[in-house]
Amino acid sequence: xxxxxGASTDRPATIHDVAALSGVAASTVSRALSTPERVNIRTxxxxxxxxxxLHYIPNSQAKALSSGRTxxxxxxxxxxxxxxxxxxxxxxxxxxxxxxxxxxxxxTEESEDVEAGALEQLRRTADGVILTASRLSDEDLxxxxxxxxxxxxxxxxxxxxxxxxxxxxxxxxxxxxLISLGHTKIAYIAGPDASMSSHRRWQALEPAAxxxxxxxxxxxxxxPRTHSGAAAADAAVHSGATAAIVFxxxxxxxxxxxxxxxGVAVPADMSIVGCDDIFGADFCSPxxxxxTAPVEQAGRTAxxxxxxxxxxxxxxxxxxxxxxxxxxxxRASTGPAPLPPAQRV
Amino acid sequence: xxxxxGASTDRPATIHDVAALSGVAASTVSRALSTPERVNIRTxxxxxxxxxxLHYIPNSQAKALSSGRTxxxxxxxxxxxxxxxxxxxxxxxxxxxxxxxxxxxxxTEESEDVEAGALEQLRRTADGVILTASRLSDEDLxxxxxxxxxxxxxxxxxxxxxxxxxxxxxxxxxxxxLISLGHTKIAYIAGPDASMSSHRRWQALEPAAxxxxxxxxxxxxxxPRTHSGAAAADAAVHSGATAAIVFxxxxxxxxxxxxxxxGVAVPADMSIVGCDDIFGADFCSPxxxxxTAPVEQAGRTAxxxxxxxxxxxxxxxxxxxxxxxxxxxxRASTGPAPLPPAQRV
DNA sequence: AACTCGTTGACAACCGATTGCCAAATCATG
DNA sequence: CATGATTTGGCAATCGGTTGTCAACGAGTT
Numbered sequence: 001x002x003x004x005x006g007a008s009t010d011r012p013a014t015i016h017d018v019a020a021l022s023g024v025a026a027s028t029v030s031r032a033l034s035t036p037e038r039v040n041i042r043t044x045x046x047x048x049x050x051x052x053x054l055h056y057i058p059n060s061q062a063k064a065l066s067s068g069r070t071x072x073x074x075x076x077x078x079x080x081x082x083x084x085x086x087x088x089x090x091x092x093x094x095x096x097x098x099x100x101x102x103x104x105x106x107x108t109e110e111s112e113d114v115e116a117g118a119l120e121q122l123r124r125t126a127d128g129v130i131l132t133a134s135r136l137s138d139e140d141l142x143x144x145x146x147x148x149x150x151x152x153x154x155x156x157x158x159x160x161x162x163x164x165x166x167x168x169x170x171x172x173x174x175x176x177x178l179i180s181l182g183h184t185k186i187a188y189i190a191g192p193d194a195s196m197s198s199h200r201r202w203q204a205l206e207p208a209a210x211x212x213x214x215x216x217x218x219x220x221x222x223x224p225r226t227h228s229g230a231a232a233a234d235a236a237v238h239s240g241a242t243a244a245i246v247f248x249x250x251x252x253x254x255x256x257x258x259x260x261x262x263g264v265a266v267p268a269d270m271s272i273v274g275c276d277d278i279f280g281a282d283f284c285s286p287x288x289x290x291x292t293a294p295v296e297q298a299g300r301t302a303x304x305x306x307x308x309x310x311x312x313x314x315x316x317x318x319x320x321x322x323x324x325x326x327x328x329x330x331r332a333s334t335g336p337a338p339l340p341p342a343q344r345v
Numbered sequence: 346x347x348x349x350x351g352a353s354t355d356r357p358a359t360i361h362d363v364a365a366l367s368g369v370a371a372s373t374v375s376r377a378l379s380t381p382e383r384v385n386i387r388t389x390x391x392x393x394x395x396x397x398x399l400h401y402i403p404n405s406q407a408k409a410l411s412s413g414r415t416x417x418x419x420x421x422x423x424x425x426x427x428x429x430x431x432x433x434x435x436x437x438x439x440x441x442x443x444x445x446x447x448x449x450x451x452x453t454e455e456s457e458d459v460e461a462g463a464l465e466q467l468r469r470t471a472d473g474v475i476l477t478a479s480r481l482s483d484e485d486l487x488x489x490x491x492x493x494x495x496x497x498x499x500x501x502x503x504x505x506x507x508x509x510x511x512x513x514x515x516x517x518x519x520x521x522x523l524i525s526l527g528h529t530k531i532a533y534i535a536g537p538d539a540s541m542s543s544h545r546r547w548q549a550l551e552p553a554a555x556x557x558x559x560x561x562x563x564x565x566x567x568x569p570r571t572h573s574g575a576a577a578a579d580a581a582v583h584s585g586a587t588a589a590i591v592f593x594x595x596x597x598x599x600x601x602x603x604x605x606x607x608g609v610a611v612p613a614d615m616s617i618v619g620c621d622d623i624f625g626a627d628f629c630s631p632x633x634x635x636x637t638a639p640v641e642q643a644g645r646t647a648x649x650x651x652x653x654x655x656x657x658x659x660x661x662x663x664x665x666x667x668x669x670x671x672x673x674x675x676r677a678s679t680g681p682a683p684l685p686p687a688q689r690v
Numbered sequence: 691a692a693c694t695c696g697t698t699g700a701c702a703a704c705c706g707a708t709t710g711c712c713a714a715a716t717c718a719t720g
Numbered sequence: 721c722a723t724g725a726t727t728t729g730g731c732a733a734t735c736g737g738t739t740g741t742c743a744a745c746g747a748g749t750t
Contacts, residue, residue: 031698038697043698061735375708
């Protein structure tokens with residue numbers, strides 16, 4: 001395809017140009033394009049022809065200014081370079097484009113301040129916001145949602161629609177998996193203190209461990225980066241655990257690297273379970289046993305919910321809560337517990 | 346930090362609210378905020394206080410409409426989920442934020458049509474565009490650049506500022522590396538036909554191979570995805586090559602997986618060199634020998650160039666061309682060429 | 691042909707800023 | 721103290737659309 005040249009060496013056509021060319025008023029052009037059924041079919045055809053001829057593209061700024069709707073939805077992520085968000089971004093992008101919306105991607109740099117500031121800005125710029133792993137307090141979130149339609153992902157606040165990836169259930173599955181392999185001393189490598197997901201998993205894990213009569217110790221917090229994996233690995237080894245359930249794959253992969261450096265064999269000496277099943281989890285060494293979540297679907301679902309809030313035309317199918325199931329994917333980073341030193345000789 | 350609540354339960358403050366509160370005209374408020382030196386210091390203080398009290402945030406749509414500047418820069422990438430772009434995105438995001446600009450991220454889905462359409466749209470929405478790995482023809486690119494400031498990354502067109510990652514030099518280095526290991530039959534796994542980078546590398550590789558008297562065969566094209574790696578691996582094996590220089594790490598990692606499935610040992614039976622040094626290249630198995638490029642810096646440089654075009658205040662430092670050096674990172678996926686079958690027994 | 695009813699299209703106000711132009715105010719100077 | 725030079729501040733037009741209001745028009749009915 002070729003860019004439409006020729007007619008448009010000058011400035012882009014406005015609605016007035018289209019009106020002049022088709023011999024009607026500007027308002028008629030506006031109506032013909034936004035509510036075609038309220039305009040005579042002949043006039044409409046004439047206007048559409050003129051618009052096509054001039055390559056007319058409505059100015060979205062002007063549209064937003066006069067109508068109050070921007071046609072944009074913001075997606076806030078904590079860290080653009082965290083592969084976990086790729087699929088969210090792709091999912092939202094896909095669904096938004098299909099509905100004729102534009103995606104505004106904002107990186108909050110894992111900072112509450114940046115997140116709050118962006119939210120305030122966005123109030124004018126976007127018709128709604130999708131918040132992933134928000135760092136804000138419940139009160140701030142509620143206050144923000146009073147001003148602007150919001151859907152959260154992996155964060156539950158009463159009164160705010162949300163999409164939750166049910167990782168706690170799967171981490172408990174992971175616990176059973178490890179127990180069945182003979183592990184009795186297990187570490188939980190926690191994520192940032194501000195992370196709801198990390199808390200929820202621990203809250204599920206702790207009672208489950210008690211019930212099954214195994215020891216699970218919480219270590220951390222650790223930043224969700226591969227290089228935090230070194231500290232996490234050292235902590236896990238030092239704790240005497242033979243297996244670790246890790247906040248996310250980024251840290252888990254970092255641990256894999258560190259353990260290899262230290263000569264700790266995975267899974268012979270220590271088993272590792274990650275979470276998220278990000279890009280790379282299947283080809284790291286050894287391939288990571290991890291909790292697989294339908295992340296892209298979470299993005300799509302969040303968009304659907306948000307659009308339901310924003311525009312009545314989508315609201316028929318609108319739910320306000322969704323819990324998406326996850327499952328344990330077993331690869332090669334988990335194996336039988338090593339024999340205790342006493343029994344070795 | 347807490348969201349600024351209280352005063353703003355109602356709609357956001359406008360410039361008129363600020364003007365009313367401080368007892369001046371709206372235009373004075375506008376001037377006080379954009380050209381402070383042209384306003385009496387006392388008035389200015391009064392206005393600033395009022396603005397702060399009302400949590401005034403200028404409406405960017407209105408600003409764009411009246412001033413013609415949107416304060417946004419679009420970054421077009423072929424595929425958001427390709428890790429190569431992560432660092433570009435991070436680099437541009439960083440630099441744009443520092444300059445007070447907003448980043449508009451657009452996924453062109455590797456499609457020329459989508460790219461052209463987006464460019465046309467963006468003409469009103471963004472002050473400039475950064476194009477990564479454009480699929481457009483030179484003519485279309487030039488036409489587009491006449492309407493809107495453009496900087497390209499990895500694409501050279503006369504008259505358009507560009508940032509080039511000098512991968513051809515490094516792939517030739519890779520060639521020498523392989524030759525020094527004894528390889529004489531080498532495959533070049535090509536990227537999409539529309540990719541300039543792939544062409545440039547081949548154009549450097551072919552004469553170099555001739556000169557060094559080794560055989561380099563071009564195979565492909567292959568889509569820049571991990572799953573294309575399977576076909577690429579099979580093609581490489583079938584060609585009889587003992588080493589492959591691969592268009593990018595995504596394909597290279599896919600090849601690694603496929604080769605393992607087929608029982609072809611890397612690097613014992615075949616050596617692999619990737620390109621880009623993406624996330625995962627260091628922890629795949631075996632870790633990938635690859636061409637490391639300063640991708641994030643490319644993003645930053647592109648922004649600097651673009652801003653130089655857009656606003657005179659940055660133009661002092663503006664260059665119009667930049668070629669960024671890359672280097673070969675040797676990991677474990679390359680090794681000595683296997684002995685020819687005849688010599689084995 | 692007169693009348694009603696329902697459509698269709700034009701006018702104008704408005705969204706929230708920027709900016710050119712001019713008048714008022716300030717200040718320095720003779 | 722009057723005058724001119726220089727600031728400083730306000731009015732109003734403008735950006736490109738949307739949308740409420742209302743007049744004009746055409747079709748259908750009697």
